[in-house]
Amino acid sequence: MMQKILILFTGGTISMTTDLSTKKTVLDDSNIDLISSISKRFQNNELVPLVFSMKPSPAMTPNDMCRIGQLIDEKLSQDDYAGCVVTHGTDTLEETSYFLDLFLQTRKPVVVTGSMRNYSELGYDGFSNLVSSILVAGNPASINRGVLVCLNDEINSASEVTKTHTLALDTFKSMEFGPLGIVDEQDVIYYRESVKHKYHLTPSQLTARVDIIKVTTGMDSSLLNYYVESKLVNGIVLEAFGRGNVPPTMVDGIKNAINHGIKVVVTSRCPKGRVRDTYAYAGGGAHLKELGVLFSGDLSSQKSRIKLLLALSLNNDNIDQYFEIA
The missing domain is CATH 3.40.50.40 (Rossmann fold)
Known part of the structure; x- marks a missing residue:
């Protein structure tokens, strides 16, 4: 049976382009084009796109994160889903990924990714980051590792990774411990386990500030x-x-x-x-x-x-x- 991978779009630079009149980066819902461009690489997977939002990540709120978590748990409770990839703006990616790491009930792979360059820029990294993240989400070795963050072909734990540079493509790093693994062409290779103790915190709603x-x-x-x-x-x-x-x-x-x-x-x-x-x-x-x-x-x-x-x-x-x- 062909396994499904949920691709949950939330916005961010990976879903942006350059406005030709202003030369500034703006949101552009090009997700269908993005999926169609990469789907031929995944003959054994059915990529299921779902747009949760189209917003820059500074606009993301904890309540948004809660709803994303509830949606992922609902979808991944179905047997035919193998995992999920969440596309997200990089400014607050580490907060959403850590929220999901604490919140989610599922133990299926959930991978958060994004891009540092927009769809119309030379060297757009959204393609490679999304492809690598789908490979990670569909790999059985990714099960029960918590939420993962995959950009620049490196796999990091949501509990360890942080954004370290405002522009560089390799901005997401686990500075203390290094990545959990890498994506090498079609291969997903893990070098270590996360050293963090895993907590599980799933309130029905957010009541605190x-x-x-x-x-x-x-x-x-x-x-x-x-x-x-x-x-x-x-x-x-x-x-x-x-x-x-x-x-x-x-x-x-x-x-x-x-x-x-x-x-x-x-x-x-x-x-x-x-x-x-x-x-x-x-x-x-x-x-x-x-x-x-x-x-x-x-x-x-x-x-x-x-x-x-x-x-x-x-x-x-x-x-x-x-x-x-x-």
């Missing part, structure tokens, strides 16, 4: 206190210094937030390494742990926000289990 505060020198508690007084958020991610430290002038605001039931998670503005309760001075990691701040390991602030948002939306009291200090 989480914001990120980037910590800078001399910062005080004003912004934290504003969040408390405005009652805007249920959680705050602090993108802190180094090992997970903040200025002492932020401590009162952190206490205030925690005392008002706001979950506070600390991560680092460093692109590599983990946060930990190493320093015992005021505002240091050990001090923050004593106050009840949660630690995000080596997750970026944007991924920590996604995890906290999903955990809080579960409406249970055991949020701490999803964050780590080890």
Whole structure:
């Protein structure tokens, strides 16, 4: 039986072209042309295109991600579907892919891809990225690996990968650990497993709001206190210094937030390494742990926000289990 691969289009540069009058990049629903151009390469697969949205990825919201996840689970629950490829804009691709990694029930392969160049540019990478992603999604070795990100013939885990460059074709990298594998012509080759502990967070709807505060020198508690007084958020991610430290002038605001039931998670503005309760001075990691701040390991602030948002939306009291200090 010919296996089906769902191709779920959401927008982004892979679905864009250059406007000849302005010379600027704009959305253009050319997905049918894209599928027809590559379908002859997949004689043993039926490619099933479905347009979820046509939007640039900065317009993507967590509620969109939730609906994408529900749609994928619905489709992949059918036996004749082998996997799914999601095309997405690269600006927020890592957030959507990590959301899906936490959210999805299916263990069938789900691969998120995009492109750095639009359909009308020389060297358009959307063709090769989509072809490689379909190969990954249809390969049995991709089953039960969580959500994967495939661009530039590299396969990365959604929990590890980040966008590292504004323009380069090889922008998506797992800086700490390297890719899980590669696509070499028709071959899908895996070198390692993901090192991340897998959490499964599937709320029926998103009921929480989480914001990120980037910590800078001399910062005080004003912004934290504003969040408390405005009652805007249920959680705050602090993108802190180094090992997970903040200025002492932020401590009162952190206490205030925690005392008002706001979950506070600390991560680092460093692109590599983990946060930990190493320093015992005021505002240091050990001090923050004593106050009840949660630690995000080596997750970026944007991924920590996604995890906290999903955990809080579960409406249970055991949020701490999803964050780590080890």
